[in-house]
Amino acid sequence: MLLIDAGTSYIKAWDSKTEATNVYPIIDLNKNLNLKPDYITGHNSKLFENTCCVNELVALAEGAKSLAGGKSFTVLDIGARDMKLVTFTDGNFERCDWNTSCGAMVGFTIELIMKYFNKAPQDLKETDAAFDITCGLLGITKFFDSISKSTSIEDGISSLIKGLAKFSWQFAGSPKSLYLSGGLSENPMFVYYLKKLSPDLIPLGRFVLIEGLKRSIKK
């Protein structure tokens, strides 16, 4: 059985026969990537016709219940295009949110800028300055504005990431404890800044929705 989380920029896959996980850039769909999922979730689910689909916010909630310790927690999933949030209290679903357009593009913006300037997280150092931003696109505007004022590209990217980490934390309700899901949980600079705001931050990696799919199927 093949489970897929078809995100905006990346497809995350899990094969039950091999128990192997794989990540494919979404553009590989144009390069003979032939996946036949049995169950699917994610923004690009509609690219896979006739497949049983699970709502991605539901998949996040189920996945977080499986991976998070304790019965009261908040999980924030940051994707290329959007952010999703689920809070459980005493084991019961309390609230959710999903930031889809205005205030989004957090993951995509960080990846875009770092790739464009050929920078890795280890090239960056901590900065005191954080851009005050409410979405990735506005962040790009501030980034280019800052380097026009002689800020180095590394410092500009660091300020951008710090600003987006702050915005993400505020979107999550400014919690002290937070589980982080999605590709940005593998970006040490982003995790560093977010952990300064949420000291009990626990990155869960990018397969939380796949875990949620497994639980949803069992149900």
Place this chain on the structure above:
Amino acid sequence: MKIGFIGVPPLGKIKEIKTVHPNAKWFDLDVPVDGIPKSFAMNYIPETTCSVIQTILTNTIAVKPDIFIAVTGASKCDSAKFLLPIIKRTLPEIKIIECNNNDKKDFGFPICTSAIPLMKKLELITNNVLNLEPAAGITRSTPRAGFWGVPPYDFSILELFPDNTHIFGWTRCMENKTPNNMELELYVQPDLPTVFFSQSFCQKNILAKELAHLHKGLYVEVDGKMDSSTKAKVTAFLELKNCY
């Protein structure tokens, strides 16, 4: 004779005009009309304008009513008020009757609390603005979910809700014929999973977000047509709250 109106005009004003113009054709200029794209309004107002306000301006220019009953202020919104100079400049032949609606008599809101599907409820309420009698013979139901807000520009959000979804907020005020009733607008049933809806760029977003926070509901703002992610967000909330 064509009479256009926005919001909920005062009952006294409706009676008065119906008496003077008994055969007039009435147009609810808040309601989108197929074939009249609201984007036409962009020639006059900023893109960061609520879809309902864009619709009002586009409809007014398309319909060219002889009389325009412009409900503005606390019973509608200030954005509607700010459209009037544009309408006066571009269509000086229209007679504008600007008014607020401070009617206090409660007509009740049986449609809001009935078992009628949510889409049908909104159609009944928005088509009922000019009726001078409250809806009758409708039984109250036990709610499974709540919808708080104004009638949306795109009604397709309403298809996502289960039967027995009760209506709160300004739409309830509409049915009650008291559009300037803050106490009623703020009320939602405690512990009922409720979606707090507002059009993007509408001041009511402030209220929607605050009430969603207080009641642990879902705050949703939509600009124009619903996108698939926003639909999925509403569906997930209702599913996780066991409303289906």
